[in-house]
Amino acid sequence: MxxxxxxxxxxxxxxxxxxxxxxxxxxxxxxxxxxxxxxxxxxxxxxxxxxxxxxxxxxxxxxxxxxxxxxxxxxxxxxxxxxxxxxxxxxxxxxxxxxxxxxxxxxxxxxxxxxxxxxxxxxxxxxxxxxxxxxxxxxxxxxxxxxxxxxxxxxxxxxxxxxxxxxxxxxxxxxxxxxxxxxxxxxxxxxxxxxxxxxxVVPPFRDGGQAQYVDAPVPEPTGDHTGAARAWALAHLDEPLALDDLARHAATSTRTFTRRFRKETGLSPGAWLLQQRLLRARDLLERSDLPVDAVARRAGFGTGASLRQHFARALGVSPAAYRATFGRGPRHQNMTEAAPRVP
The missing domain is CATH 3.40.50.880 (Class I glutamine amidotransferase (GATase) domain)
Incomplete structure (x- = not known):
């Protein structure tokens, strides 16, 4: 036949x-x-x-x-x-x-x-x-x-x-x-x-909003006063980061640092840190097969429960559901390559 x-x-x-x-x-x-x-x-x-x-x-x-x-x-x-x-x-x-x-x-x-x-x-x-x-x-x-x-x-x-x-x-x-x-x-x-x-050759995510581009009635001195602190924070996202630590790396008081930070990014230091940690967690969920608890530690959330809470609030899904949709880690790629073709 x-x-x-x-x-x-x-x-x-x-x-x-x-x-x-x-x-x-x-x-x-x-x-x-x-x-x-x-x-x-x-x-x-x-x-x-x-x-x-x-x-x-x-x-x-x-x-x-x-x-x-x-x-x-x-x-x-x-x-x-x-x-x-x-x-x-x-x-x-x-x-x-x-x-x-x-x-x-x-x-x-x-x-x-x-x-x-x-x-x-x-x-x-x-x-x-x-x-x-x-x-x-x-x-x-x-x-x-x-x-x-x-x-x-x-x-x-x-x-x-x-x-x-x-x-x-x-x-x-x-x-x-x-x-x-x-x-x-x-x-x-x-x-x-x-x-x-x-x-x-563009940033994948810009800090703040367009408020930072609006003309101020009395222009303040220009310059990136909190850039060094932000760079240091990104290198230590897996650690507990206090406002005092960030202000110290900017060589200024916490009050002045908070004011300058909001002016330069459009966000409070706490909101910016949460944003960066969520981006780090999303990247790890997509690119690796690390357990959710390990992703939480590397992104600075401490525990998987904390990561799940913030994910649900910010994205409306769990970390596992996000990985199932966007995961591109080794295990996901192998499963995709091994999947039988539909006749």
Whole structure:
């Protein structure tokens, strides 16, 4: 009896990211989305995202620079997208909203798709009603105008990006990079996002928010006064770290250190330490097969119970569940390689 050839299986569909551009789009924001999602690769080297640029009408779209871009796709892509990103448009977000058809176009986005804005692209999301009752941010220079126009939105102008359900917003241009890395981290874990950050030579996670970039009425002396203390803390995350220890490495009083630390990072020393310890724990859970208790000790949580408590509060999952989703340690890789192929 002739043997039957195994049935061919179609490769899984890539996560589709649609970038909706408008007249006056900022090239940096558009390019960042393509660059960051475009370099994400799976274990087999295959691309994990498909990024397509679309506009209300395909064709030539002017940017806010001295050149235009040729957009090949129309709004039909929005109905297929898993993630929709709306970059800023100076031509429309700075008072020209009467000609913006983006709110109507966003109505075709699937209910389960993510929608994100960069910089003043939040104005388009707000006009579409997507930010009503949600946390959001935009460029700090536009915060007052945004509040007046959309009082129903819970605006947080001091952060780099926000996440509220399926809707995401980010602050000024470069904060779009932070948001894209966050989306990649949410989809594929910290190790993949860190690899993307290394490839594009950007920090995988920036401290603080955009409050550190807002002009102060009376400028204080510039300089990184707490950088040495932060570097020392990162090298000793597995040890108990007191505020006095950090202040001593900055050669200042605890009161002055706390004030400078918040000014430079946007966070209190305690909140920053917790953030760094969670990042260390996530990395260890992904890259190693260390027991949860050992991960907790190396990340500075002391016990597995403490790590589980902080993980549940910050991420909504247990360390074991996180590892099951994002683990890439030796045991996980061997299990993946040994898994039988589905005929």
């Amino acid at each position: 002739p043997s039957r050839a195994p049935a061919r299986t179609s490769p899984p569909r890539r996560h589709l990211v649609a970038v909706l551009v408008r007249d006056g789009v900022m090239p940096l924001e558009l390019g960042a989305v393509h660059q960051l999602f475009g370099v994400v690769r799976g274990a087999d080297g295959e691309r994990l995202y498909d990024v397509r640029t679309c506009a209300a009408v395909p064709g030539r779209v002017p940017t806010d620079a001295d050149f235009s871009i040729d957009v090949p796709h129309g709004p039909d892509v929005l109905a297929l997208a898993d993630t929709v990103v709306v970059p800023a448009s100076h031509a429309l977000d700075d008072g020209g909203e009467d000609g913006d058809v983006t709110p109507d176009l966003l109505a075709s986005v699937r209910p389960d798709a993510r929608v994100a804005s960069i910089c003043t692209g939040a104005f388009a999301l707000a006009r579409a009603g997507l930010l009503d009752g949600r946390r959001a941010t935009t460029h700090w220079l536009s915060a007052d105008r945004f509040r007046r126009a959309f009082p129903q939105v819970d605006l947080h102008p001091d952060v780099l990006f926000t996440e509220d359900g399926r809707v995401f917003t980010s602050a000024g241009e470069a904060a779009g990079i932070d948001l894209c890395l966050h989306l990649i981290r949410s989809d594929h874990g910290a190790a993949v996002a860190n690899d993307v950050a290394r490839r594009t």
